[in-house]
Amino acid sequence: METFDYIIVGAGSAGCVLARRLSDTAANRVLLLEAGPRSNKFWVHTPAGMGKLFFHKELNWNYFTEPMPALRSRKMYWPRGKGLGGSSSINGMVYIRGHRDDFNYWKSLGNSGWGYDDVLPYFKRMEHNERGEDQYRGVGGPLCITDPVVKHPSSHDFIAAAVSCGIPYTEDLNGEVHDAVGFIQHNIRAGRRHSAYTAYVEPILMRENLSIRTGCFVERVEFRGHEAVGVVIIENGHRRTIRAAREVILSAGALNSPQLLMLSGIGPATELRRHQIHIRVDLPGVGQNLQDHFYVHASYATTRRSSYNNHISGIRKLWEGARYLTTHKGYLALGSSQVAAFVKSKPSEPYADLQISFRPMTFSYLESGRIEVDPTPAVAASVYRVRPSATGAVTLKSSDPTHPPALTPNFLNHPDDIGAMIFGIRKIRQIMSAQPIASRIISEKVPGPTMESDDQILDYMEQHGNSAFHPAGTCKMGHDPLAVVDSRLKVRGLARLRVVDASVMPRVTAGNTNAPSMMIGEKGADMILEDAVP
Template identity: 45%
Template structure:
């Protein structure tokens, strides 16, 4: 492309939201669309094999590999944040789990002053995006770009987990995205024909042949260009050159909950005092940029298994590795075709919770976090996290250099209710493991171990050993209050021609994994931009 070239829409970030927007805004050929992605193409083998998240989650070629600042409530620990730096963004490296959250999450958004965002309002966009294997009904759609399927491989540990949940009075739930979320059952996943279904494969790839869509990879956006209080384009670096592109209609930031507020601040949009302190000329004082950061933080409980049926066993045997690899290559089935969590539980563990306050991600493997790898014995795990955390953090500038990582201060576990929910969750997991049928598979609890017995000891274990599941949201929150960054149409307050469309606009974190809601947000935003209804 030529320097200074004009487009109708410029989209920054080809992640879950950006790929949706690129597809929808380029449909029909009416608009010229430019999509800029700092990362590269999604051509890695490990992106497309579902189990490949174990590789990509630490691969700097496709991953920003962010690190937080020391967390005061975690004894000064820094937490690793994997985020996708590749076509498809984090949908190309995530655990492939399809969860929408609770209806009450979206009704709460509406109650916070965001008309058009109740569950009734957003459900049509979930359905529009979806190609549901089980068919269409009141909650699900077919024929959409995003394929959602049932698990092909069902480990007996998962059935035992669900059975032991039922022994604790928790109902079975065969559709967490249906009439209610509460219960235990199997996840559905964004997997199509045994391969990962990312936003890039579902939305972007079908649109690449359109002449009115330009996609640049390796294009690092440095700032939004402003003419007074109006966005007119972007400045970015591509192939060693600093270039500009002009937007006749809008610039849309879809760079995610870290990079979207970072770009706003680099462009002079944010808390004026903070920007001035960093040597950036304030162009528009918007105090909420980078504030309201939320994420799911929790911890895992792991057990030693008395049968060689876990992924740990596969990885400890060269022969079994070759066996399951060949199985996937020939049939697209087997242990390599499953998401990061196979079964789940959503339950209420605090007496005053009206809806589930806790999520379990049940895993037929066990190990440390990310780079630590799997344990060298048969084992399985539960990752436990409060789904509606009250802890709030912030993202601020480290310097005016676009290539410096911003300061990430999530303030994990600073809220007493978050800590209490996680402690009660671990105690529930123990009760389940002590009851049949799951108890029939347990040799012993490995971590935290029986010596971690009191509530305070459990809390200390979660403080010292917990981690996040990288569901960062809220840093460009939607609303009309003094700390809101975008309005209910996702237009940046006080700046013309500029929107933010990604998970950063969520005023509160939804109860579950964030990929499906992010795709919904982009579907809804695209319809609003084009003046359509679902």
């Protein structure tokens, strides 16, 4: 039977970081398991290829939520990365850490070592920022952080319009001032996606103490009493057990990590009994506290030079493709959004609770499952509430590990979320009607000028609102009855088992979640090495 010191389940944003940092110690034998395939594909490396990966049959789990009563009983599509790099290999590459008070809130819950001043060194250790090093940015780390290779004139005008509406400007959304408007940085290196895998693992593939297995489906964690001693996997149609001499670490993400815990007998007793799963530890919080950013977008028809739709659609996309292949520059080298603005929905909020994002292009989802750039000039702005009041749950559909979990995010189930989102749509309209961006706008396409009252905007959100695909919180750290892990990320009531991914966030961060997920991997690796069990 194979034995490794550390088994990491999931080669996503946190898992790849763990694999790098744990294998930095030559004496550690590390195994990184991934259910999906290798992700060395052209559209993975090409930033604009994210649209090609949205419904990818091999590199995506292609999940759907349960029907949501507050959203007309819609089932919402929920993509999750499946392959080396996880969601960092299919996402929009936006690099936003979150507000300093996100982390101070985590610490206030009794999670020592997780305040902003504690985690900032880990963010800096991750980075090689093209702007250079300062109090907030890092250089020399594995992950390249860069500015958009093309800063479109419409993006400059959106920023200027936002400033005229009272939103301060910042040079660095990850710097001293978070509640502001400015250009977004991305994890893109020389015009290519810099995923957690390409940044952290690809450069160390020759290490003899690191093994990487793709196509390995983990069924459950194996225990001896209350100690995790390995995992049961299915590989090439065969079931077998691999032993962990030190620890098993779950980094399967906020949807799959709680599922795997429950399949291993760790979770709410009522849920486990419902599926005839032997109860190892009754942990009521496993799968609870599911948080995500509910997202609504608006789009505007513009003058021809105000959008780059025409550059990446029709016959001109061939020229743009050739430009990218020869230079790795141009519109195909851009991340999903160019600008972000963080604003309060009401003065009583302690800090911004809305993120508004802008991009000088638009696309549509086709019934075939494809995503296509719109053929006419247009720009888009979106909004989501970064600290949602409503929470949901991840539960089991079956004790069969090959069945997807039941995902119930409970979007728009709280009046505070509804009110904030309506304010956000109105704030987008205020910015888009201000100069200089207003001179580029021909008309509002969606929600459309007829959607004016609160009830009409709510109706639009119910029909067309979506997930920003930032699930978190389902194995949260803390000390309350729903806490799953402690501040060292150890699963409560068990030994040699940790969860290290976005599921441990007590509350989701203000912004895109890839950067904080990688930071959790960095800090989690240090904790594991410090605690080094025999």
